[in-house]
Amino acid sequence: MPDRSSTAKLPDRRASRWSGQRDKRRAEFVEAAIAAIEAHGPAVSTGQVAQHAGVARPQLYRHFQDADDLHRAVGRRAGELLIAEMAPLLTHPGGSPAHMIDQAVRTLVRWLAEHANLYQYLTQRAGGGPAGQRGVVADIKTTLGTQLSALLGGYLAVFDLSPRIADPIAFGLVGFVESATDRWLSEPGSLSQEDLADYLANWIWGTLDHVFRSAGVVVDPDEPLPPPPGLPE
Template identity: 50%
Template sequence: MTSSPATRPTDGRAARWAGQRERRRREFVDAALRAIASHGPEVSTEQIAEEAGLGRTRLYKYFADAADLQGGIADRVTELITAELAPALNAGGTPMRMIRTAIDAHTRWLAEHGNLYRYLTMHSLSAHGRDAVTDVKTAIARNLTVLFERNLELFGASTRLAEPVAFGVVGLVESSTARWLENPGDLGRHELADLLATWVWRLLDAALRAQGVELDPDLPLPVPGEPLATRG
């Protein structure tokens, strides 16, 4: 008796191929990151293939086209930046310490990976309609939104402003740092990070005051269950 499609066992070879394909895609994306670091944002597909140790045409066994490869690179960058920022966003302590730690981590990452950021900017709008830079900023802003919502709930405040404030903060930090990368002048990274931390706090402070909450940026945030002595 022949098994129906619904009850037929999964083809083990197909599952193994899917796993191998995903592993190889990640290897090629990591090779692309190294090639971008070495050759700059105008790196060619041939240079990426050479870094991966195979011919250019073999790349397209695992990627539909150049836009698919660019999308894979954007996804990997999102993972790397999110991993870099995660400890900073969960560091705790005073509001200003959290802000400074996160901004320092973000500006440091961009400064150390300037060619990669420029590559994403050059290929920001792929043939598939994906905007790589927007993908990265959106991922960061969504993580910030969750953080803001969690802290607003401590004060019994509405969380409706969490998302627009998070996206505003990310836009401010990203656009300012991107411009600084191209034209730093006599402004050092640490000075830039300090300025951004001050501006971000003022934005957050205004949003909090609109909810009736006043915080001292240099006092630790309360933990759940503690009295909210700093609430206005």
């Protein structure tokens, strides 16, 4: 008698391979979309995306439900790229407070400046669209805010301060840097990128210094601090 168990597995294996190929192709299209956005700006057309992908528009939409689906996929990938650069600074910190703040601010400002077209593509579509579209940008800021909150909460606990204020401080600082950089990208005036980062880093330290001093704690911004306990490995 034939071994029905082995033949029964064939369709599943084929389906798995096909699913893997589709996922790979979809990821390639997302990378092509990002390249098209960087080249043509936030008003990029689906035709330009398809051209960068080397396919016709109908083939592109075989892998995405619609333009919103492509936008969400691009947003998730952009978030992965940004978080990959920011996460080491927020989850494995080292050095003095001034050094840590400076590194984090400069990295975020630099990334937004280097990927200004991609950033504007995401934010321009986040204004009045469906919740899924607005969530693309919100998810990125939530991830950064959560990581920064864990870091601040750890240091607050080290100095015997309540970590419950870590969340509003962290999310406020993320929004502060993002909003200020967004405005600078549109209207830089005479302010250089380096100057912007300098000002933001100094203002952030001023905020944190006020938090510590209000609780009777004086922290030297130039004195190295060990990583607080409890951060993810």
